[in-house]
Amino acid sequence: MAARFLVTYHVRAGAETIAARARAIAVEQSVEMPIEAIEAPEVLRDIVGQVADIADLGAGAFAVRIALATATIGDDGAQLLNMLFGNTSLHDDVVLADVEIPSALAATFGGPRHGIGRLRRRVAAPNRAMTCVALKPQGLSPHRLAALAARFAAGGVDFIKDDHGLANQGYSPFADRVRACAAAVRGQPTRYVPSLSGNLDAMRAQIALAREEGIDTVLIAPLLAGFSTMQALVAGFPDIAFLAHPSFGGASRIAPELLIGTLFRLLGADAVIFPTHGGRFGYTPETCRRIAEAARLNRVDMRRALPVPAGGMTLARVPEILDFYGPDTMLLIGGSLLMARERLTEETAAFTNRVATHQYR
Amino acid sequence: MAARFLVTYHVRAGAETIAARARAIAVEQSVEMPIEAIEAPEVLRDIVGQVADIADLGAGAFAVRIALATATIGDDGAQLLNMLFGNTSLHDDVVLADVEIPSALAATFGGPRHGIGRLRRRVAAPNRAMTCVALKPQGLSPHRLAALAARFAAGGVDFIKDDHGLANQGYSPFADRVRACAAAVRGQPTRYVPSLSGNLDAMRAQIALAREEGIDTVLIAPLLAGFSTMQALVAGFPDIAFLAHPSFGGASRIAPELLIGTLFRLLGADAVIFPTHGGRFGYTPETCRRIAEAARLNRVDMRRALPVPAGGMTLARVPEILDFYGPDTMLLIGGSLLMARERLTEETAAFTNRVATHQYR
Numbered sequence: 137m138a139a140r141f142l143v144t145y146h147v148r149a150g151a152e153t154i155a156a157r158a159r160a161i162a163v164e165q166s167v168e169m170p171i172e173a174i175e176a177p178e179v180l181r182d183i184v185g186q187v188a189d190i191a192d193l194g195a196g197a198f199a200v201r202i203a204l205a206t207a208t209i210g211d212d213g214a215q216l217l218n219m220l221f222g223n224t225s226l227h228d229d230v231v232l233a234d235v236e237i238p239s240a241l242a243a244t245f246g247g248p249r250h251g252i253g254r255l256r257r258r259v260a261a262p263n264r265a266m267t268c269v270a271l272k273p274q275g276l277s278p279h280r281l282a283a284l285a286a287r288f289a290a291g292g293v294d295f296i297k298d299d300h301g302l303a304n305q306g307y308s309p310f311a312d313r314v315r316a317c318a319a320a321v322r323g324q325p326t327r328y329v330p331s332l333s334g335n336l337d338a339m340r341a342q343i344a345l346a347r348e349e350g351i352d353t354v355l356i357a358p359l360l361a362g363f364s365t366m367q368a369l370v371a372g373f374p375d376i377a378f379l380a381h382p383s384f385g386g387a388s389r390i391a392p393e394l395l396i397g398t399l400f401r402l403l404g405a406d407a408v409i410f411p412t413h414g415g416r417f418g419y420t421p422e423t424c425r426r427i428a429e430a431a432r433l434n435r436v437d438m439r440r441a442l443p444v445p446a447g448g449m450t451l452a453r454v455p456e457i458l459d460f461y462g463p464d465t466m467l468l469i470g471g472s473l474l475m476a477r478e479r480l481t482e483e484t485a486a487f488t489n490r491v492a493t494h495q496y497r
Numbered sequence: 498m499a500a501r502f503l504v505t506y507h508v509r510a511g512a513e514t515i516a517a518r519a520r521a522i523a524v525e526q527s528v529e530m531p532i533e534a535i536e537a538p539e540v541l542r543d544i545v546g547q548v549a550d551i552a553d554l555g556a557g558a559f560a561v562r563i564a565l566a567t568a569t570i571g572d573d574g575a576q577l578l579n580m581l582f583g584n585t586s587l588h589d590d591v592v593l594a595d596v597e598i599p600s601a602l603a604a605t606f607g608g609p610r611h612g613i614g615r616l617r618r619r620v621a622a623p624n625r626a627m628t629c630v631a632l633k634p635q636g637l638s639p640h641r642l643a644a645l646a647a648r649f650a651a652g653g654v655d656f657i658k659d660d661h662g663l664a665n666q667g668y669s670p671f672a673d674r675v676r677a678c679a680a681a682v683r684g685q686p687t688r689y690v691p692s693l694s695g696n697l698d699a700m701r702a703q704i705a706l707a708r709e710e711g712i713d714t715v716l717i718a719p720l721l722a723g724f725s726t727m728q729a730l731v732a733g734f735p736d737i738a739f740l741a742h743p744s745f746g747g748a749s750r751i752a753p754e755l756l757i758g759t760l761f762r763l764l765g766a767d768a769v770i771f772p773t774h775g776g777r778f779g780y781t782p783e784t785c786r787r788i789a790e791a792a793r794l795n796r797v798d799m800r801r802a803l804p805v806p807a808g809g810m811t812l813a814r815v816p817e818i819l820d821f822y823g824p825d826t827m828l829l830i831g832g833s834l835l836m837a838r839e840r841l842t843e844e845t846a847a848f849t850n851r852v853a854t855h856q857y858r
Contacts, residue, residue, distance in 0.1 A: 160777070164777075166634075166635070166662070167633060167634035167635060167636065167660075167662070168633060168634070168660060168661075168662060168831070168832065169633050169634050169660075169831060169832030169835055170832050170833070170835070170836055172836070173832060173835040173836040173838065174634055175838065176634075176636065176637060176641070178636065179634050179635075179636035179637065182636065183634065183635060183636035184634075207666060207667060207668065208635060208636075208662065208666060209666075210664050210665055210666045210667065210694075212664055212665065212694055212695050212696075212699075214694065214695070214718075214721040214722060215664045215665075215694055215695075215721075217721055217745055218661065218662065218664070218694075218718065218721050218744055218745065219662065221745060222661065222662075222718070222721070222744035222745050223661075223743075223744055223772075223778075225744075225745050225746060225747040226743060226746050226747075226772055226778050226779075227778060227779060228779060229779075272528060272529060272530050273527075273528035273529070273530050273535055273537075273540050273544065273545075274527070274528060274540075274544060274569060275528065275537065275539065275540035275543065275544035275569075276537055276540065280537070299528075299529060299530075300529075300579065300583065300584075301527070301528070301529060301569065301579065301580070301583075303571050303573055303576045303579070304571055304573065304576075305568060305569060305570075305571045306568060306571065307568065333571075333573055333575065333576055333725075334573050334575070334576075334725050335697055335723070335725040335726055335728065335729040336696055336697035336698065336726065336729075337697065337729070338573075338725070357575075357579065357583070360575040360576075360578055360579050360583070360723065360724070360725075361575060361723050361725070362696070362721065362722050362723025362725075362726050363721070364694075364695050364696040364699070364721075364722070364723075364726075365696055365697065365723050365725075365726060367696065368696040368697075368698070382584075382587060383579055383583035383584055383586075384578055384579065384582060384583050384586050385586060385587055386582075386586040386587070386747050386750045386751075389747045389750065390747075411584075411587055416521070416525075417584075417587050417588060418587075418588060418589060418590075470529070470530060471529065471530030471531050471534060472531070474530055474531070474534040475531055475533070475534040477534065477536065
């Protein structure tokens with residue numbers, strides 16, 4: 137009996153068509169051909185997806201659970217996505233809603249190499265929520281970004297991440313930016329987190345350069361880099377912690393809690409950024425709660441990943457956000473802190489102080 | 498004056514909110530921070546996205562054109578996607594509809610290295626539409642896949658591609674499969690097209706192995722591999738033609754004609770597979786026509802890419818599909834040919850013969 141794991145799709149269909157639609161998805165995400173044309177009995181038995189059950193969600197939607205063969209994934213991150221949602225992503229009646237990650241896949245991909253516990257140790261924050269800010273806007277020179285970093289660090293923030301738009305552009309080459317920003321925070325507990333870009337070779341060189349500058353945490357957008365690229369980096373640089381950015385996450389077709397909370401974690405993200413409710417993105421509080429729950433879910437086979445709510449957060453919202461997510465969280469305030477301009481250090485200090493002294497309800 | 502290029506988003510909004518929403522997208526896809534907090538005048542002038550115009554499409558939808566700074570892309574494929582649709586993909590009121598690719602970006606990425614003309618020369622088909630079939634199901638051994646390939650080749654097909662689900666699984670490792678399938682078609686005009694998987698290192702090794710076996714065309718899914726991965730391969734293997742697969746294309750959020758017709762081509766895809774109308778996917782005839790038009794659009798700065806309609810095509814539909822797409826096309830029939838079982842060679846010959854002798858209306 138071949139090992140299988142359960143994948144849940146939410147499908148818009150009529151009651152009279154859902155059974156056939158479910159079988160079609162099971163075929164599309166496995167052998168992708170008419171099963172009556174399959175001659176090999178072992179393929180029919182061990183490879184073809186099987187409809188496990190169908191639940192009526194009401195309002196013309198159904199939850200279809202399909203058992204996919206673990207062997208079709210092999211050990212490759214991109215192939216995982218391919219088997220979960222490759223061709224079916226082209227059908228607009230389907231959302232990829234959930235995956236029950238079996239221990240075999242957890243062992244293959246490994247999950248966070250550092251996770252919440254080791255991130256806490258890095259910044260000497262054993263209990264409180266952690267803090268993060270973003271270096272922006274793109275277009276500034278390395279020198280000016282480093283000056284911003286110094287002022288953020290003086291405000292006592294834990295992590296300063298590059299804006300995910302900072303790549304290797306002419307106006308701010310990666311090497312110059314990283315050297316300048318690393319120097320700006322050196323000797324302080326604050327971590328500067330550069331954003332990786334380009335292909336696997338380029339990202340390896342970027343991490344190597346960053347490591348020489350004493351950096352131990354980097355930012356990566358798994359959907360831009362490719363899951364296999366991230367997988368190779370996580371395996372190749374076990375001393376480096378990875379902060380995952382949701383850019384290009386196209387949230388409406390893969391449930392955000394699955395993509396960001398479960399799959400990014402499975403790939404090895406130690407911390408996962410996502411747009412929190414009430415900001416400039418449309419995730420509901422319930423979606424955000426589920427992202428955090430998926431990232432932090434206790435499993436014996438994988439470390440927990442740190443949820444990093446972001447996306448239009450302000451200082452005024454810190455208490456509410458902390459009460460919502462609890463202390464195993466890192467708050468990321470991006471652009472709104474920069475509104476303080478010459479008072480940037482003071483505003484950053486107000487942010488870090490508010491997080492450190494928060495009394496949970 | 499910094500170089501800019503126009504990106505079109507289709508946005509659901511009210512007439513009273515669309516102007517603000519358009520400005521928000523322009524900011525999100527460039528500096529991602531409040532512009533009143535930007536101190537550097539050169540960033541405001543050269544980097545911040547600008548709303549070029551807004552057109553009412555009716556029914557609560559608007560076409561918003563935004564001029565993005567070309568400098569923010571640099572020379573990286575993933576960064577192109579990041580700037581086009583990174584964070585905005587997380588907003589479900591927006592579809593990325595169109596990009597006017599400037600010659601600067603065409604020169605940076607290079608487009609198809611072979612294109613329609615050189616693909617025709619490979620298979621000695623100067624005028625007629627070309628033909629393609631798929632090796633499947635996954636789960637078969639290399640030996641059995643090779644036996645299928647031999648029968649397809651005997652039917653005179655131009656290209657035999659791996660099913661995109663074939664990766665490097667235990668039951669059919671890439672190296673064994675490629676050696677067996679290459680041997681099965683050797684000495685015939687038919688091209689075997691193996692599917693690449695894994696990270697950049699793995700794909701390079703796969704191409705090198707394939708090349709040793711005399712293979713000159715490979716299959717890649719750009720959204721699974723990552724745009725930067727594909728970009729590196731296209732640049733690194735100029736003798737190899739790349740057939741792009743739409744897996745994980747999540748079509749509802751990026752217009753298919755843009756993603757498959759324009760962006761895959763820009764990255765260097767010589768031929769682009771897409772699900773044609775009337776099959777088991779939901780693209781309309783108009784969408785399919787636009788994909789083919791974008792792939793074949795005459796440009797002085799880029800070769801034309803070959804459209805490859807697929808996705809539930811049958812022998813019976815060949816005349817209709819040929820009349821629809823014309824001869825600068827490759828028809829891909831996957832599973833339905835395999836229904837012929839022991840008559841596979843004869844059915845393949847009927848397919849290739851029908852394509853070769855078709856009288857266009």
